[in-house]
Every structure is written in structure tokens, then in C-alpha cells.
Amino acid sequence: MAHFDENAKPFSNKWLDERIGLNTLMRVLNTEYWIPKDINFLWAMGMVLAATFGILLVSGIFLLMYYKPDVATAFDSVNYTIMSEVGYGWLWRHIHGVGASIVFLIIYIHMFTGIYYGSYKKGRELIWLSGMGLFVAFSAEAFSGYMLPWGQMSYWAGMVITELFAGGSLEAVGLVEWIRGDYVPGDAYLTRFFMLHVLLIPLVIIGLIVLHFGTLRLPHVNNQEGADIDYEESAALWKAGNRKESKVIPFSPVFLSKDLFVMGVYFILFFYLVFYHFNFAMDPVNFDPADGLSTPAHIYPEWYFLWSYEILRPFSKDIGLIAFAFAQVVFFLLPFLDRSPNVAPAHKRGLFQIWFWVLLVDMIILTAMGKLPPTDPTFAFVGLVSAVLFLLMWPILIVITMFEKKIEKGA
Amino acid sequence: MRELKVLAVVVFFSLLTYYLVEPYAHHEMHKKVDAEGNEIKIESRGFAYDGSGDIEQAERKGDTALVAKKKTFWADVKKISALKGNMTAGEAGFAMCMGCHMDGAANMGGVVPPSLEHAGTLYEKNYLIALVKDPAMASNVDHKYADTMMHPMGSVSSMFTDDQSIADVVAYLMAKKAGEVTPKEAFAEACTRCHAMRYANITQLGDTPKFKHEKDALAHKIKVLEEQDAVKAYMGKLPPDLSMIIRARGEHFMETFIENPQTQLPGTSMPRVGLSHEGYEKVKEYLTEIGDPSKKHREALGPWVLFYFFIFTVLAFLWKKAMWKGLH
Numbered sequence: 202m203a204h205f206d207e208n209a210k211p212f213s214n215k216w217l218d219e220r221i222g223l224n225t226l227m228r229v230l231n232t233e234y235w236i237p238k239d240i241n242f243l244w245a246m247g248m249v250l251a252a253t254f255g256i257l258l259v260s261g262i263f264l265l266m267y268y269k270p271d272v273a274t275a276f277d278s279v280n281y282t283i284m285s286e287v288g289y290g291w292l293w294r295h296i297h298g299v300g301a302s303i304v305f306l307i308i309y310i311h312m313f314t315g316i317y318y319g320s321y322k323k324g325r326e327l328i329w330l331s332g333m334g335l336f337v338a339f340s341a342e343a344f345s346g347y348m349l350p351w352g353q354m355s356y357w358a359g360m361v362i363t364e365l366f367a368g369g370s371l372e373a374v375g376l377v378e379w380i381r382g383d384y385v386p387g388d389a390y391l392t393r394f395f396m397l398h399v400l401l402i403p404l405v406i407i408g409l410i411v412l413h414f415g416t417l418r419l420p421h422v423n424n425q426e427g428a429d430i431d432y433e434e435s436a437a438l439w440k441a442g443n444r445k446e447s448k449v450i451p452f453s454p455v456f457l458s459k460d461l462f463v464m465g466v467y468f469i470l471f472f473y474l475v476f477y478h479f480n481f482a483m484d485p486v487n488f489d490p491a492d493g494l495s496t497p498a499h500i501y502p503e504w505y506f507l508w509s510y511e512i513l514r515p516f517s518k519d520i521g522l523i524a525f526a527f528a529q530v531v532f533f534l535l536p537f538l539d540r541s542p543n544v545a546p547a548h549k550r551g552l553f554q555i556w557f558w559v560l561l562v563d564m565i566i567l568t569a570m571g572k573l574p575p576t577d578p579t580f581a582f583v584g585l586v587s588a589v590l591f592l593l594m595w596p597i598l599i600v601i602t603m604f605e606k607k608i609e610k611g612a
Numbered sequence: 613m614r615e616l617k618v619l620a621v622v623v624f625f626s627l628l629t630y631y632l633v634e635p636y637a638h639h640e641m642h643k644k645v646d647a648e649g650n651e652i653k654i655e656s657r658g659f660a661y662d663g664s665g666d667i668e669q670a671e672r673k674g675d676t677a678l679v680a681k682k683k684t685f686w687a688d689v690k691k692i693s694a695l696k697g698n699m700t701a702g703e704a705g706f707a708m709c710m711g712c713h714m715d716g717a718a719n720m721g722g723v724v725p726p727s728l729e730h731a732g733t734l735y736e737k738n739y740l741i742a743l744v745k746d747p748a749m750a751s752n753v754d755h756k757y758a759d760t761m762m763h764p765m766g767s768v769s770s771m772f773t774d775d776q777s778i779a780d781v782v783a784y785l786m787a788k789k790a791g792e793v794t795p796k797e798a799f800a801e802a803c804t805r806c807h808a809m810r811y812a813n814i815t816q817l818g819d820t821p822k823f824k825h826e827k828d829a830l831a832h833k834i835k836v837l838e839e840q841d842a843v844k845a846y847m848g849k850l851p852p853d854l855s856m857i858i859r860a861r862g863e864h865f866m867e868t869f870i871e872n873p874q875t876q877l878p879g880t881s882m883p884r885v886g887l888s889h890e891g892y893e894k895v896k897e898y899l900t901e902i903g904d905p906s907k908k909h910r911e912a913l914g915p916w917v918l919f920y921f922f923i924f925t926v927l928a929f930l931w932k933k934a935m936w937k938g939l940h
Contacts, residue, residue, distance in 0.1 A: 444939055461931065462928040472914075472918055472921060476913070477914060569637065
């Protein structure tokens with residue numbers, strides 16, 4: 202058995218260190234968790250995401266105390282009980298609604314940062330894969346949460362999305378009914394999505410966040426130039442007091458101080474949206490109670506699903522579904538489709554830089570077309586072209602990265 | 613500086629996406645087009661009623677007879693509007709209105725005749741003239757009564773047969789029934805004969821009283837259901853509960869729809885209510901009070917929260933500066 206100091210005061214530093222290795226933990230996770238110095242504010246998006254998830258969790262707990270998962274009472278428990286009877290219920294709801302939307306903006310920024318700087322490459326594959334796992338889990342969380350207010354958009358979005366599981370010409374209606382627990386979204390449907398939203402998916406998310414942090418510890422985060430840093434050498438320089446020469450900084454407090462500043466700026470934007478500009482996140486259509494006999498004029502998902510919705514929409518039923526399924530998984534494959542050995546920012550990678558900006562713009566166009574009415578022939582055509590382009594981008598990626606020149610790195 | 617350049621790129625693409633999926637997409641989704649595919653601009657006419665919108669709408673249908681009919685009708689309204697009303701004669705005329713528009717009136721031909729207690733404040737003068745002259749034309753739902761069905765207020769034409777009598781009764785309403793109106797009264801008089809508001813315990817029969825015995829509560833509920841059946845039979849469907857309507861529809865939709873329901877929902881059975889600007893403001897105030905009660909709290913708390921995070925950010929910036937000193 203390990204040695205325990207008889208004289209150590211309970212809960213003193215020494216007492217805790219002997220029992221849970223407090224000092225080791227602090228060192229490994231904070232003071233000697235080395236982060237490259239050559240970074241910009243985009244490197245703070247991870248902590249911004251963690252903070253936003255925290256906000257969603259806390260606001261969600263408050264909402265959970267008054268929400269009623271029952272088709273007869275769900276709408277009123279949200280729009281009447283929480284919004285007008287519960288003290289500050291409106292604040293928690295607006296925070297939760299805006300948070301759920303804005304978290305995806307930050308996720309996309311975080312993802313495109315990773316793509317731009319090649320942060321998914323050799324040694325960092327698991328960071329990318331666990332991150333993509335988080336993207337899927339957050340998507341499921343967002344969708345299940347969207348069902349809960351039981352408004353018109355909840356109901357009809359639920360109807361459309363679960364219908365996808367029929368698999369087009371496979372006509373697997375049995376599977377759809379099994380998922381819904383009914384022929385159409387109803388009480389059984391609402392209660393199971395409630396369970397998913399407040400228990401199962403959050404558990405998965407928390408697990409994946411831990412994994413995501415874990416995958417980061419050994420390969421370390423990337424830096425602005427993709428430089429291969431000798432962490433031991435740099436850490437030794439830092440510890441010796443040569444802070445200027447060292448290429449790294451400790452996570453806490455140096456990196457954290459910058460994170461906190463970026464978070465401050467982000468929170469100003471976040472709460473501006475919560476108080477003054479929330480309609481983008483709380484669709485007015487969803488303030489009409491769910492009505493299975495009255496289909497809204499336009500059914501569309503929240504903005505963050507629009508690009509993949511538009512990959513489904515321009516094609517015939519079966520091809521659309523296959524393209525849609527492809528779009529859902531293809532980002533997972535990125536570390537393996539990119540054949541280039543270069544870990545470098547896109548602007549140093551020749552054709553890859555063009556590929557990156559085309560992908561970004563194409564996804565923004567898809568996002569716009571996913572909401573615009575496809576009855577307009579121009580929108581339908583632009584949607585089709587950008588969907589086809591999205592599908593072609595991946596074989597193109599393989600080819601251009603195969604022929605990418607290896608960058609010789611100077612010291 | 614590099615960080616600012618990166619920030620500019622992030623902000624540019626975020627705002628571009630926002631513009632495309634919110635203002636632009638919503639404009640494209642809700643725009644109305646005529647037969648040639650040209651956009652029909654729906655604009656508020658400031659709660660003044662001169663029939664110009666109704667005439668344009670008839671012109672778009674290409675029905676020349678209807679256009680002529682509407683033009684004549686609204687020209688007549690204009691003519692009556694210029695007449696000087698006699699208050700005493702108007703009071704006598706109003707006595708006839710009271711035959712139906714009385715306290716505790718029962719459903720007549722589909723709806724309960726509304727109280728006229730604040731008609732002079734709530735409704736616009738030209739609209740009232742038009743309504744007394746021809747209720748279906750005034751409320752722009754004449755398409756519903758083209759054949760056999762008669763407007764529930766149709767009998768008014770036998771009561772006010774000449775222009776002067778219409779001018780008289782409207783002058784009386786504008787002068788004597790124009791007291792201060794609370795938002796709730798405005799809503800009750802203008803809307804509740806068709807629309808319920810469950811978050812305020814208001815049904816088509818008005819405020820729901822408190823009952824001591826469940827039996828009485830159930831008896832009242834049956835009366836409400838019967839009233840709703842009557843409204844449903846008359847309107848084609850039960851008009852929606854308005855508890856959350858202020859959040860479910862935008863400002864522009866509300867204004868233009870209430871001025872002339874046919875602009876936003878062509879063919880709807882909802883009649884034009886004829887609210888004056890003041891009447892609309894009162895109704896909107898009540899809809900906000902019930903449907904968006906947190907609005908005033910939001911506006912009061914918002915600046916403080918933003919101030920807090922501003923201080924937070926300044927302190928965080930100073931800390932960051934201190935921490936990163938001498939690193940480069």
C-alpha cells in the first residue's frame with residue numbers, strides 16, 4: 202500500500218495528493234499541458250463550445266423542472282407555464298433556444314478551422330473522429346429537443362425526418378412506425394424523444410467530450426503553421442524561465458486567459474441574441490400548436506441541417522437518400538481521403554486551398570437553397586448543381602491531395 | 613493584424629449565411645405573386661380604409677364587373693364620409709343597432725354581435741360607414757355571400773336606407789362611443805366573437821367565470837362548445853386561439869392581415885375588422901401582454917447582462933495581456 206502521511210490535515214493539498222494524485226492531475230491537465238504559442242482566437246472555439254454546452258445543460262435542467270412531455274400539455278407547459286408563470290422561465294428558454302442554434306455555428310467554425318489547418322491528419326485522426334461523433338450526437342440532441350415544444354414545426358419536422366427511415370423504395374414503413382411508436386408522431390413519439398433529449402443523448406455527449414479531450418492530450422493541438430514542435434524541449438525552456446524562446450505555453454493559466462477573453466466577446470454576442478434577436482433560433486411557426494390536419498406552407502429544418510437537407514432534396518427519392526446518407530458520413534472519412542502528408546494551413550497547400558474555399562461556399566449555398574422554395578426553378582437548379590458539386594468534392598480531394606507536393610519544413 | 617483578418621473572414625461568412633437563411637429566405641418564402649409571376653407588394657395602408665386594396669385585388673382577378681362594383685361602393689363611402697352627420701338623428705339610428713348589439717347578445721347567424729361600446733375609438737370612420745352601407749363589401753368578404761347566404765348583419769340595409777342616415781349614426785358612434793378603451797376591452801370587442809385566448813381564460817363567450825361546482829363549469833364548457841360549433845359552421849373552421857399569435861406571426865403580417873385579411877390569406881373567411889390605428893395598437897398591446905409577457909422583463913434585464921459581460925471581457929482582456937506579456 203502507498204505511503205500516507207499520518208500528520209497530513211484532512212483535505213489539505215498533501216492529503217488530497219496522496220489520495221487522488223491532485224498535483225499530478227493539475228500538472229497533466231493544466232500547468233504542464235502544453236499548447237503551442239502560435240495560435241489565433243479560433244483555437245479558443247473548443248472551450249467556447251464547452252462553455253456553451255454547460256449553458257445548455259444548466260438551462261435545460263431548469264426547463265426540465267416545468268416541461269411536461271405529453272401531447273396535450275407540452276405546448277402550454279412551454280409557452281404558458283415556462284414563459285409566463287415561472288420566474289425567469291423565459292430567460293432560461295431563450296438561453297436554451299439560442300444556445301442550441303449558436304452552438305452549431307461554433308461547431309462549424311471549429312470544424313472548418315480543423316479542415317483549414319489540417320488538424321485531422323496523422324496522429325490526430327481520433328480527435329477528428331471523436332469530434333465528428335460529437336457533431337452527430339449534437340445533431341440528434343438538437344432534433345430531439347426540437348420536438349419538445351410540440352409546435353407545428355416540431356410535429357412536421359418530426360414527420361419528415363422519421364419518414365426518411367422508410368428508405369425510399371424499400372418502403373420500410375414498419376421501421377418508421379417502430380421509431381415513432383405510432384403511425385404518426387403522437388404521445389409515444391414525444392415521450393421517447395423526451396427521454397433521448399434529456400438522458401441518453403446528453404450521456405453520450407458527455408462521454409464523447411471526455412474522449413475528445415482525451416484524444417487531444419498526446420498529439421497536442423495543432424498550430425497556425427502546422428509546425429512539428431518538440432514539446433519536451435519547449436517545455437524545458439518554459440520551465441527554465443525562457444518564455445520568449447519556448448514555443449509553448451501551459452494550458453492554465455496562459456492559454457486559459459486568452460480563452461476567457463474570447464469567451465467574453467462570445468458571451469456579449471450570445472446574450473445580445475438572447476435578449477434582442479432570438480427569432481432566428483425560435484421559429485415563429487413553432488408558436489402555432491402542432492396540428493396533424495394542417496401542414497405548414499413551408500417545412501424546413503433549422504439552419505444547421507439545411508445543407509444536408511438540400512443534398513436530399515434535388516434528387517429523385519432513392520438517389521436523394523443515398524446522397525444524403527453519403528453526406529452524413531463523408532466528413533468522418535476526411536483523415537483518410539486526404540492523401541497528402543502535409544500538416545499545414547490550406548494557404549500553403551496549393552490546390553487544397555481552392556478545394557477548401559469551394560467546399561465552404563458550396564455548403565453555404567446548399568444551406569441557403571435548403572430553405573428557399575424549390576418551386577422556383579432557379580433555386581431548384583442552383584440546389585441541384587451545388588449538391589452534385591458537394592458529392593464530387595470528395596473524389597476530387599483524393600486526387601488533388603495525392604499529387605500535392607510535400608512541403609519541406611525548415612527549422 | 614492576423615487575428616483581425618481571421619475574425620473578418622469568420623464574421624463575413626456567418627453574416628452571409630444568416631442573411632441568406634433568414635431575411636432573404638423568409639422574403640422569398642412568403643412573397644405573393646400575381647398570375648404573371650410579378651411580386652405583389654403587400655404594404656400597410658396605415659389603417660385607413662378607402663377600398664384601394666380591394667379594388668387592386670379585384671383587378672388582379674380580372675373581373676371587370678367586380679372592379680366596377682367595388683369602385684362604386686368605395687366612391688359612395690367617400691361621398692358619405694364628406695356629409696355632416698346629425699348627432700340627434702344618429703342617436704335614434706343607434707337605437708336600432710342596440711336591438712342586436714346589446715349586452716349578453718346571443719349568436720345570430722354565426723357570431724355574437726359585438727359590443728359597440730368603444731366603436732368610435734376602435735374602428736375607423738370610413739370603415740364604419742362602409743359597414744353600415746354593406747357589411748360584406750366593407751369587410752371584403754363579399755365573395756362568401758355571392759349566392760344564397762346572407763351576411764349576419766345584412767338586415768342593416770333596411771335600417772339605414774339613405775346616405776344621410778349612415779352619416780348620422782357613424783357621427784354618433786365617433787362622438788359618443790369613443791371613450792378610453794383598455795387593451796383587454798379592445799381585444800374583447802374586436803376579436804373574441806370568433807377567437808378564443810386560452811392563456812387569458814377567454815372564449816368566444818368572453819371571460820370564463822370561476823365556478824364553485826364542477827357541474828357548473830362543465831355546463832359552461834358545453835355552452836362554449838356550442839358557440840364554437842356555431843362559429844365553425846359560419847366560418848368554415850374554428851378560428852385559431854390567439855394566445856401565442858403575437859410570437860407566431862411577424863409585425864408586418866399582423867398589420868397587413870388585420871387591415872385586410874385577403875392580402876395575406878386570399879379567400880379566407882375572416883372579415884376585415886376595420887380597426888383604427890389606435891384600435892390596432894390596443895389589440896396588439898393585449899396580444900403582447902398575454903402572448904409575450906416577458907417582453908418588458910427582457911428589455912429591462914438585457915442591458916444589465918450585456919454590461920456584465922462587457923466588464924467581464926475587459927477584465928479578461930487585461931488578464932490575458934498580463935499573462936502573455938514577454939511571450940513574443
